[in-house]
Amino acid sequence: MLVLLVRPALAANERKQFCVFDVAGANGFVYQLLRDYQRGAVSAGTSLVMQPYTDEDLAIRDLREGQCDLVALTDMGVRHFNDFTGSISAIGAVPYYEDLRVLLHGLASPRIARHLSQDGYEVLGVAPMGAAYLFVNDRAINHVEALKGKRITVFEGHHDARHMVEFVGAEPVPAKISNFARVFNSGQADMSYAPAAAWEVLEMFRGAGDRGGIIRYPVGQVTIQLVAREGAFSPEFVRESRKLMARLYPDAIRVIRQFEDRIPNDRWVDIGPEDMLEYQEMLRQVRIDLLSNKGQEAQLAAAVYHEDMMTILRKIRCYTNPGAMECSDQNRE
Incomplete structure (x- = not known):
């Protein structure tokens, strides 16, 4: 009985390697934003060890070779794994942040889940990086x-x-x-x-x-998307992960608008x-x-x-x- 009680606890606290692409490294906007996701994952029973990558191709390679359990990529990087969410960055297809907000809310819905798994990989959530x-x-x-x-x-x-x-x-x-x-x-x-x-x-x-x-x-629209090999995380965590990423929208947009507001008005x-x-x-x-x-x-x-x-x-x-x-x-x- 003791063994049966301990096993779930060990599984819930299993440490996973989380590889995060951010062109600015650990000090970048994306990496800092995903620290909030990391804390949410712990509350959901999954411990993620974050590792910054400034080379997206290297992050993709390490996911494929099993050195990363979860990877954060731009939508262009995700096109290697999922053309459904990779299409979010289609030319001119999402012109406004309100459009993106509606879309990201929908992606967390179970009705969309079947599109988020392709060829042995699954998307665990999407968040904004900016227009x-x-x-x-x-x-x-x-x-x-x-x-x-x-x-x-x-x-x-x-x-x-x-x-x-x-x-x-x-x-x-x-x-x-x-x-x-x-x-x-x-x-x-x-x-x-x-x-x-x-x-x-x-x-x-x-x-x-x-x-x-x-x-x-x-x-x-440029987005950051989380990708993992199918089966690397429990179905329960996958569903929670998509919700966690959707909840990042307000904080992400706040930072994005700060960057936009700091550009001199005469340069727009x-x-x-x-x-x-x-x-x-x-x-x-x-x-x-x-x-x-x-x-x-x-x-x-x-x-x-x-x-x-x-x-x-x-x-x-x-x-x-x-x-x-x-x-x-x-x-x-």
């Missing part, structure tokens, strides 16, 4: 036509972003999460996309120079209502084109979008903005 904005070295780049001929960084494997760049007549410049800021800051690219925190944390104000800034229109490039509609429609046409374009790059891009997630995202956009053109257009996602 992805276009950083530019010239504030005159404030409408879609101005994008033509510009050099824009594109992350390796981000085929949908490459397709968008080529769709608008711009030139893709290959980059990685570990070096895209350096590429922009060194003048090798005219534009780059990242959360507003990159202005300060990655010193992207250097690449912007005196003439540049940030276009105040999100081209997507505000676009007019007509130009904003043009951006929205251009991004929608990019996503639609992926479904019909037979080019190799377009097919690679389309493959990362999960049809069910794209439908969910459209419904959320039309819930928060029912007057949008796409909500009445016959050519829907």
Whole structure:
């Protein structure tokens, strides 16, 4: 009887290796945010030993090799394991934080659980990292036509972003999460996309120079997602983990807005209502084109979008903005 009583206690206190990718390491926003998740996990009976990673590819490798029980990755990194949640960062698909709040609340629902497990891995929750904005070295780049001929960084494997760049007549410049800021800051690219925190944390104000800034229109949302091998955690903890991550939303958005508010107001490039509609429609046409374009790059891009997630995202956009053109257009996602 004593053995039967002790075994559950040992299992509940089992220590798991939690590998956290944050470009700024242990001092970064993501790592600090997930300390709150770590404390919640302890209350749920799971002890997590956090280890910072500044190289996302290394974190992915260590998860696959069993050195990490749980890993925190960007949505692009998660595309290696789950195309449903990997589609959250689809180009222009989640324009506003309110859209993201509705989505993340829904992802914690048991009704969505079947989509969160794929190919032996499961997603244990999603939290915001911030809207992805276009950083530019010239504030005159404030409408879609101005994008033509510009050099824009594109992350390796981000085929949908490459397709968008080529769709608008711009030139893709290959980059990685570990070096895209350096590429922009060194003048090798005219534009780059990242959360507003990159202005300060990655010193992207250097690449912007005196003439540049940030276009105040999100081209997507960047999220941090937790991934584990199926069976590494109990079903009870997996369900609780998704709730814990959803509860991080208010604190995450508070910090994200602090980063946005610290950017000098004259560095934000505000676009007019007509130009904003043009951006929205251009991004929608990019996503639609992926479904019909037979080019190799377009097919690679389309493959990362999960049809069910794209439908969910459209419904959320039309819930928060029912007057949008796409909500009445016959050519829907």
